[in-house]
Structures are given as structure tokens and as C-alpha cells.
Amino acid sequence: MSSExxxxxxxxxxxxxxxxxxxxAAVKSEKGLTEEVIRMISEDKDEPEWMLERRLxxxxxxxxxxMPTDWPGQPDLSExxxxxxxxxxRPDVDKREGVxxxxxxxxxxxxxxxxxxxxxxxxNALSGVGAQYESEIVYxxxxxxxxxxGVVFMNMDRAVKEHPEIVKEHFMTTCVPPSDNKFAALHxxxxxxxxxxxxxxxxxxxxxxxxxxxxxxxxxxQFEHTLIVAEPGSEVHYIEGCSAPKYGVxxxxxxxxxxxxxxxxxxxxxxxxxxxxxxxxxxxxxxIVEENGTMEWISGSMGSxxxxxxxxxxxxxxxxxxxxxxxxxxxxxxDIDTGAKVYHNAPDTKSTIESKSISKDGGRTNYRGLVxxxxxxxxxxxxxxxxxxxxxxxxxSDTMPYMEIEESKVDVAHEATVGKIGDxxxxxxxxxxxxxxxxxxxxxxxxxxxxxxxxPIEYAVELxxxxxxxxxxxxx
Amino acid sequence: MSxxxxxxxxxxxxxQISGELDEPEWMLETRLxxxAALEELDMPKxxxxxxxxxxxxxxxxxxxxxxxxxWAEEKDQVGPDDVEVLPWADALAEHEELVREHxxxxxxxxxxxxxALSTALFSTGTVVYVxxxxxxxxxxxxxxxxxxxxxNYTLVLTEESSSVTILERQSTGDADVEGERYYSGIVxxxxxxxxxxxxxxxxxxxxxxxxxxxxxxxxxxxxxLNWIEGNMGTxxxxxxxxxxxxxxxxxxxxxxxxxxxxxxxxDIDVKVWHRAEHTxxxxxxxxxxxxxxxxxxxxxxxxxxxAWDTSSYQxxxxxxxxxxxxxxxxxxxxxxxxxxxxxxxxTVGQIDxxxxxxxxxxxxxxxxxxxxLVEGFFVPVLxxxxxxxxxxxxxxxxxxxxxx
Numbered sequence: 075m076s077s078e079x080x081x082x083x084x085x086x087x088x089x090x091x092x093x094x095x096x097x098x099a100a101v102k103s104e105k106g107l108t109e110e111v112i113r114m115i116s117e118d119k120d121e122p123e124w125m126l127e128r129r130l131x132x133x134x135x136x137x138x139x140x141m142p143t144d145w146p147g148q149p150d151l152s153e154x155x156x157x158x159x160x161x162x163x164r165p166d167v168d169k170r171e172g173v174x175x176x177x178x179x180x181x182x183x184x185x186x187x188x189x190x191x192x193x194x195x196x197x198n199a200l201s202g203v204g205a206q207y208e209s210e211i212v213y214x215x216x217x218x219x220x221x222x223x224g225v226v227f228m229n230m231d232r233a234v235k236e237h238p239e240i241v242k243e244h245f246m247t248t249c250v251p252p253s254d255n256k257f258a259a260l261h262x263x264x265x266x267x268x269x270x271x272x273x274x275x276x277x278x279x280x281x282x283x284x285x286x287x288x289x290x291x292x293x294x295x296q297f298e299h300t301l302i303v304a305e306p307g308s309e310v311h312y313i314e315g316c317s318a319p320k321y322g323v324x325x326x327x328x329x330x331x332x333x334x335x336x337x338x339x340x341x342x343x344x345x346x347x348x349x350x351x352x353x354x355x356x357x358x359x360x361x362i363v364e365e366n367g368t369m370e371w372i373s374g375s376m377g378s379x380x381x382x383x384x385x386x387x388x389x390x391x392x393x394x395x396x397x398x399x400x401x402x403x404x405x406x407x408x409d410i411d412t413g414a415k416v417y418h419n420a421p422d423t424k425s426t427i428e429s430k431s432i433s434k435d436g437g438r439t440n441y442r443g444l445v446x447x448x449x450x451x452x453x454x455x456x457x458x459x460x461x462x463x464x465x466x467x468x469x470x471s472d473t474m475p476y477m478e479i480e481e482s483k484v485d486v487a488h489e490a491t492v493g494k495i496g497d498x499x500x501x502x503x504x505x506x507x508x509x510x511x512x513x514x515x516x517x518x519x520x521x522x523x524x525x526x527x528x529x530p531i532e533y534a535v536e537l538x539x540x541x542x543x544x545x546x547x548x549x550x
Numbered sequence: 551m552s553x554x555x556x557x558x559x560x561x562x563x564x565x566q567i568s569g570e571l572d573e574p575e576w577m578l579e580t581r582l583x584x585x586a587a588l589e590e591l592d593m594p595k596x597x598x599x600x601x602x603x604x605x606x607x608x609x610x611x612x613x614x615x616x617x618x619x620x621w622a623e624e625k626d627q628v629g630p631d632d633v634e635v636l637p638w639a640d641a642l643a644e645h646e647e648l649v650r651e652h653x654x655x656x657x658x659x660x661x662x663x664x665x666a667l668s669t670a671l672f673s674t675g676t677v678v679y680v681x682x683x684x685x686x687x688x689x690x691x692x693x694x695x696x697x698x699x700x701x702n703y704t705l706v707l708t709e710e711s712s713s714v715t716i717l718e719r720q721s722t723g724d725a726d727v728e729g730e731r732y733y734s735g736i737v738x739x740x741x742x743x744x745x746x747x748x749x750x751x752x753x754x755x756x757x758x759x760x761x762x763x764x765x766x767x768x769x770x771x772x773x774x775l776n777w778i779e780g781n782m783g784t785x786x787x788x789x790x791x792x793x794x795x796x797x798x799x800x801x802x803x804x805x806x807x808x809x810x811x812x813x814x815x816x817d818i819d820v821k822v823w824h825r826a827e828h829t830x831x832x833x834x835x836x837x838x839x840x841x842x843x844x845x846x847x848x849x850x851x852x853x854x855x856x857a858w859d860t861s862s863y864q865x866x867x868x869x870x871x872x873x874x875x876x877x878x879x880x881x882x883x884x885x886x887x888x889x890x891x892x893x894x895x896x897t898v899g900q901i902d903x904x905x906x907x908x909x910x911x912x913x914x915x916x917x918x919x920x921x922x923l924v925e926g927f928f929v930p931v932l933x934x935x936x937x938x939x940x941x942x943x944x945x946x947x948x949x950x951x952x953x954x
Contacts (some may be wrong), residue, residue, distance in 0.1 A: 147884065177622075437688060446599075462885070464890075467887055467889070469888060471885045475881065477880065477896065479878065482870035482872060482873045482875065484870075484900070486899060489893070495888055
């Protein structure tokens with residue numbers, strides 16, 4: 075095993091995520107959502123007028139929309155009170171756009187990311203890193219070799235000022251308009267931080283770029299925005315990780331992700347989500363894929379109290395391809411409602427969805443999927459496969475796919491299975507000398523292997539380690 | 551959201567229907583309560599995805615579709631001697647207590663707007679009572695609808711260790727009726743301990759007709775309840791076929807076939823609730839959509855917390871013959887007990903080009919080849935139909951659709 079894997083293996087993962095630092099805030103908004111708060115955020119960021127207007131319009135849409143309540147089997151959001159959430163905290167750092175050297179960060183923040191192992195990972199395997207603390211990116215770095223080729227990887231607030239044309243065109247316009255759902259509208263009003271990635275035509279960024287989001291304060295909301303524009307023929311792999319310590323009150327994470335995959339471009343978007351178990355994770359992630367483009371979503375959903383997240387690809391150009399690989403793990407008190415959405419809006423488009431879920435100690439997982447094949451999307455095909463593993467009788471696992479097929483020349487297949495861990499399998503492993511716990515861990519590791527295979531090695535190791543911890547019941 | 555109350559529905563009409571059937575007071579009360587509840591009840595649930603309802607029942611104008619007092623039908627209700635197959639009025643006269651105990655116990659009269667409308671207005675019905683230990687090969691119920699609207703009700707009760715096969719057919723007669731029509735049918739089956747029930751329906755109502763049906767059964771210990779659901783006719787049909795596996799070691803199979811042409815719309819809802827130990831369910835549906843027809847399929851396997859050692863399977867396949875048709879599907883698994891083996895699958899596709907090429911290269915005309923492949927597509931479902939007469943009827947209807 076190489077040294078970077080050792081590093082991840084040996085760090086106590088629980089201690090890595092579950093700690094919290096006293097960090098002074100430079101600016102902290104009032105609780106709740108008012109026009110004043112929105113204006114304050116925009117002013118503090120010294121934003122152009124058009125962005126403030128977009129925020130205010132999104133706020134109106136947010137106020138007009140009802141909370142989602144009547145989806146079959148949806149997570150309970152009744153404990154979420156957006157009026158009690160602090161939507162904006164700017165940490166007290168010197169450089170607003172983020173420093174490019176870890177040592178320039180205040181000791182508390184640097185220490186936080188050190189513990190999470192982010193600087194270590196950057197040295198070893200990444201093209202660039204953005205690190206967000208509360209509402210703002212505090213560290214941003216991109217290796218020179220990519221900058222020279224015109225690749226842009228910067229914090230979203232800065233992109234608004236430095237790349238206004240690209241941002242104006244793409245920011246919450248066609249991909250995730252605020253009208254899409256209540257939390258997209260909320261996001262549009264209070265968004266802060268996040269990443270902007272621009273890859274010029276025919277440039278391949280060979281190593282992944284990464285952003286890490288850390289929520290540190292009690293009762294806050296984090297609303298980072300990620301905008302990725304991959305020009306024709308380009309290729310990039312974006313990884314996000316996130317964590318927050320435990321608190322007695324609820325946090326809200328409502329990010330927005332928009333990915334534009336142009337002709338023949340290839341974007342892979344990987345997430346390992348490990349929010350603390352008091353966090354409502356209500357995200358909107360979507361990609362628009364042009365001719366022969368490829369979008370890959372890979373996600374591991376471990377943490378949060380309740381998650382409602384269905385990454386979506388709109389296959390807009392002929393021959394566009396989508397892949398979704400997801401794993402969800404719900405332990406005690408967790409409700410992970412996640413899945414995938416794909417709109418086949420052009421001929422010869424292709425999607426595959428592979429979803430695995432594990433529920434344990436009363437946790438609930440749900441695969442909620444929508445595959446829409448529009449009239450005229452002939453020659454399209456989709457294959458959906460969901461497998462659920464249940465540990466005990468307090469847990470719940472549901473599968474709710476929706477398939478809307480308006481075109482006859484297509485190939486659509488959905489399959490799902492649910493089962494418990496096989497007694498025979500455990501017996502077999504025990505008879506080979508493993509104890510019950512190790513046998514279960516080994517079965518789970520085998521069950522999720524198709525997912526971990528797709529992740530860079532360090533993330534795969536982290537995901538495995540997180541699952542092991544969940545199974546030991548040591549993450550509360 | 552509540553639905554519009556009919557301006558043309560009155561208590562007086564309900565009293566008249568009840569009076570003509572010579573019903574006891576409690577039955578009239580049940581009807582009047584259902585009538586009164588219409589104002590607050592909503593339409594049956596349909597699937598919603600962003601931007602639309604998959605079936606729009608709210609668009610139907612029940613005020614013009616329903617003509618409460620002018621019902622007309624031809625009905626056959628026959629069965630072997632040792633089974634009682636009784637018209638509604640006779641059943642009330644002979645087995646009032648039994649009817650009172652079971653009526654509305656499986657499909658609650660006020661479950662939704664359409665069940666309540668049915669309860670308030672049903673004017674024809676059948677009660678099938680199978681005494682302990684009796685094996686009844688074939689009970690036949692044929693309903694020919696000869697009026698603007700018709701409300702039908704069927705109750706099946708099987709006692710311990712009995713068995714029965716019931717075939718029900720609905721069609722439209724030649725009666726001269728202007729414009730659109732409405733058929734509503736409710737079926738409740740209480741399958742007693744260790745009894746076996748096969749209940750087949752073949753619906754071939756005219757294209758002017760809108761149809762609604764709720765067929766639901768409950769199984770006692772070791773009981774088996776098998777449904778066959780053939781949907782061919784109507785303009786729009788919303789139908790639910792479901793089993794509550796309430797007794798340990800009980801089983802259910804639901805086999806469905808549909809064939810939509812022109813602008814037909816089928817909303818087919820198949821459900822099984824595993825509520826006891828060692829229960830088994832198998833749901834199999836195959837359908838074809840042609841022209842501008844649309845199919846909506848929802849299948850639910852719901853495994854309750856106490857349903858230990860459950861096996862539950864579901865398969866749905868749709869064949870699309872035309873580009874203007876649409877096939878929507880949502881097979882759902884809801885699992886609350888981990889001692890479960892469950893799976894579901896759904897596919898949508900067109901006729902295999904290679905199969906077609908193979909057949910035409912052997913001299914079969916393209917049209918005949920297509921018809922043969924469609925007939926072949928239904929074979930796995932037809933094989934599950936145990937009664938030959940029923941299977942042949944279904945095959946004939948499929949062939950008639952292909953050759954129209």
C-alpha cells in the first residue's frame with residue numbers, strides 16, 4: 075500500500091470529521107430569509123447588480139413555492155425551519171478570494187483541513203484544490219501546468235467578477251433555474267462560495283480537481299454553487315467532499331451544481347458526502363450534455379439526517395451518454411432519499427444507472443429515479459439496476475423508479491432486488507475463521523465494490539473506511 | 551383538492567336505487583353517507599412526475615357521464631349447484647348478515663371519490679358464496695352494459711378449504727346510447743383459510759366508455775388468491791388489482807395483459823401488501839401500445855414490518871408498436887422487513903428487428919410477422935391463465951386488435 079493510502083487508513087476517520095473549531099466570523103448574517111439578508115450578502119461580496127437581481131428574483135420564487143410534502147415516502151422535513159438557519163457566515167480571513175498556500179490560513183482553519191487530510195491529498199494526487207469553510211472558499215490552488223492551458227478553477231464568487239460573460243450565461247439559467255424546486259430557489263437567493271471550473275476546448279485535465287466543503291458553525295446553512303463548463307473535446311474529473319461536526323440543532327446544506335458538457339467532452343463528478351447527522355442535505359445537481367458528450371455521476375451518500383438528492387443529466391445532443399453510480403448508507407435516524415434522473419431528449423442517447431444501498435439500525439434508504447425518453451429520442455437505451463442490502467428489521471429500503479417512455483424505438487430496462495445479508499455467506503466466512511463483524515464487513519465491501527472501483531484510490535479507501543465505521547456503530 | 555359535486559345527484563335518487571333492490575336500512579345509510587362524502591373526497595391517486603399527472607381523472611365530467619336512474623344491462627350469473635351465485639337483491643334477502651359483515655371491509659366505500667360514487671349509485675351486483683370444502687370449477691359473470699352509465703359490485707366469500715374459479719367479462723351492448731359512457735366496478739374478495747380463488751376479468755367495453763375498477767382481496771392463512779386482469783376496451787381505464795396478504799403462508803399472483811390502440815389510455819395499478827409471515831407474491835404484466843395509445847403502469851410490493859420470510863416478485867414488459875404511443879411505468883418496492891427476497895423489473899421496447907428480419911427472410915409478410923411476434927409476446931402471460939375458455943377469449947381479442 076502506498077504512503078497516501080496509509081495516511082488515510084491510519085487516520086482515525088471519526089476524529090477526522092467529528093471535531094469543531096472555534097473560529098471567529100468576519101460577517102455573520104441574521105437568521106432567516108429576508109430581502110435585507112440577501113442584500114447584505116450581495117453587498118458583502120461586492121457583487122454586480124445583475125447577480126443581486128438574480129438573488130432577489132430567486133427569493134421571490136422561494137417564498138412563492140410550497141415545501142415538498144406529498145411525495146410518496148419522502149423524508150420528513152418538518153424539523154427543518156429555514157427561518158432558524160443562519161444563511162451566511164464569512165470566516166475571518168485576510169484574502170477574500172482564498173489563499174493559495176495553506177500556511178497563510180488562520181491556524182484554526184488550517185488545522186481543520188489538516189485533520190481532514192486535504193492538503194496531503196492535494197500534494198499526492200490532485201490538480202488543484204478549493205476548500206470552503208462556512209460560506210466562503212478560503213483556499214484555492216491550481217497547478218500551473220493547467221493554468222497555462224487555460225483551465226480555470228477558482229471560487230465562484232470571484233468568477234462572478236472575473237468571468238462575468240460565462241457566468242452570466244450559465245449561472246442558474248438553463249440548467250438549474252431557481253424555479254426548479256423550492257431548495258433550488260433558496261439556493262439562488264443565498265448562494266455563497268463554491269467552485270467555478272472552466273476547461274477550454276480539447277484540453278484534458280488528467281488529474282482530478284477537488285473541492286472540500288466544511289460546515290463548522292452550529293445552525294448554519296451552506297449553499298455553495300458549483301459551475302463546470304467543459305468545452306468541446308475537453309475532459310475533467312471533479313471531486314467534492316464534505317463534512318460537518320455534530321450539533322444539537324439542525325444544519326442545512328442546499329448546494330447547486332450545474333455542469334455543461336459540450337460536444338465530445340467528458341466530465342466525471344464524484345462526491346463523498348459525510349454531513350453530520352443533524353444536517354438536512356437538499357441539493358440540486360444537474361448536467362446538460364451535448365452531442366457525444368459523456369457525464370458520469372459517482373456518489374457516496376453516508377451522512378446527513380435526511381437527504382433528498384437526485385443528480386440529473388439532460389441528454390440534449392445526439393449520442394450523449396450518462397452514467398450514474400451511487401451508494402447510499404443509512405444508519406440510525408437517517409433517511410437517505412436519493413437516486414437519479416435522466417432526460418433522453420435526443421436520438422441515440424444512452425444512460426446506465428447503478429444504485430446500491432445499505433440500511434442498518436433503523437435507517438431508511440430509498441432509490442427514487444426518473445428516466446424520461448422524449449418523443450423523437452429514437453435509438454436510445456437505458457438500463458437501471460438497484461440493489462438494496464438490509465441488516466435488520468428496524469431498517470427500511472424502498473425503490474421507486476419512474477419511467478416515462480414516449481418513443482418506441484428504445485430499449486428500457488429496470489431491475490431491482492432487495493435482500494438481507496445471506497446467512498450462508500456469513501456462515502461460510504465464519505467457517506474460514508472470520509468473526510461475525512468481519513464477515514459482514516467483507517460482504518458489504520464486496521457489495522459496494524462496483525462503486526469504489528470508479529473512485530480514485532484515496533476516495534475509495536475513505537468510503538470503505540466510513541462504511542466500516544458505520545458498521546461498527548462508532549459514528550453516532 | 552376536492553372534486554366537483556354533481557348538480558344532478560340527489561338523495562332521492564339514491565333512495566330510489568336502494569328501494570328497487572329492496573335493501574335494508576343499513577345499506578341505504580351506507581349509500582347516503584357515501585353520497586354526502588363526495589364533496590370532500592379526492593380522485594384516486596395517480597402517479598405524478600415533474601410537470602404532470604400520468605392520468606388526468608380531474609378532466610372527466612362526471613356530471614354528464616353519470617345517469618343514475620337509467621341503468622340497463624344484460625347479466626349472466628351462473629355457477630355450479632353447490633356454490634351460491636346471487637344477484638345483489640337475492641343475496642341481501644338470503645345472507646344479509648354475511649353481506650353486512652363483509653361489504654366495504656376490503657375496499658372502503660369512502661376510499662376516494664370514485665369508490666364513493668360507486669357505493670352511492672351501484673344498481674347491479676353479484677355475491678359469490680362458496681361453502682366450506684366445496685370445489686367450484688367455473689362461475690361465470692357476464693355484464694353487458696346497455697345504458698349511459700353502470701355501477702357494478704361484486705363480493706366473493708370463500709369458506710375454509712374451498713376453491714373457486716370466477717370469470718367475469720364486461721362488454722357494451724348494442725343499445726342506442728349517445729356520447730360518452732361510464733362503467734364502474736368494485737370487487738371485494740375475502741379468501742377464507744386454506745381456500746383457493748382464481749378471479750379473471752376480461753374488460754372489452756366500447757371506445758366511448760370510461761372505466762374505473764377497484765378489485766381487492768384479502769387472504770386468510772394458507773389461502774391463495776390469483777387474479778387475471780385483461781384490459782382491451784374503453785377510452786380511458788383506471789384500474790387497481792390488489793391483494794392484502796393478511797394470513798400467514800398465503801399467496802397471490804396477479805397476471806395482467808393489456809392492448810391499447812387508437813387513443814386509449816390504460817392506468818393499471820397492481821399492488822400487494824405482505825402483512826403476514828411466509829407470504830409469497832408474483833406480479834406479471836405484459837402490454838402492448840399501438841397508434842396513440844398510452845399505458846401507465848404502477849406496481850407496488852409493500853412488505854410490512856411483521857412480514858417475515860417474504861418472497862415477492864414483479865415483472866412488467868411493454869411493447870410499443872408505434873412512435874405516437876407512450877408507455878410509462880413505475881414498479882415500486884417498499885420493504886420494511888429484512889427477511890425478504892424481493893425483486894422487480896420493467897422493460898419497454900419495440901419488436902426486435904432481428905426477429906422480424908429473420909421471419910421476413912423466411913417468406914413471412916412483414917405484417918404477419920409483426921402479428922406473430924406480438925402474439926408471442928403475450929404467451930408468458932397467457933400461459934398463466936388456467937382456464938382454457940378464458941385464454942382463448944383473450945387470444946381472440948388480441949388477434950382482433952392486430953387485424954383491425
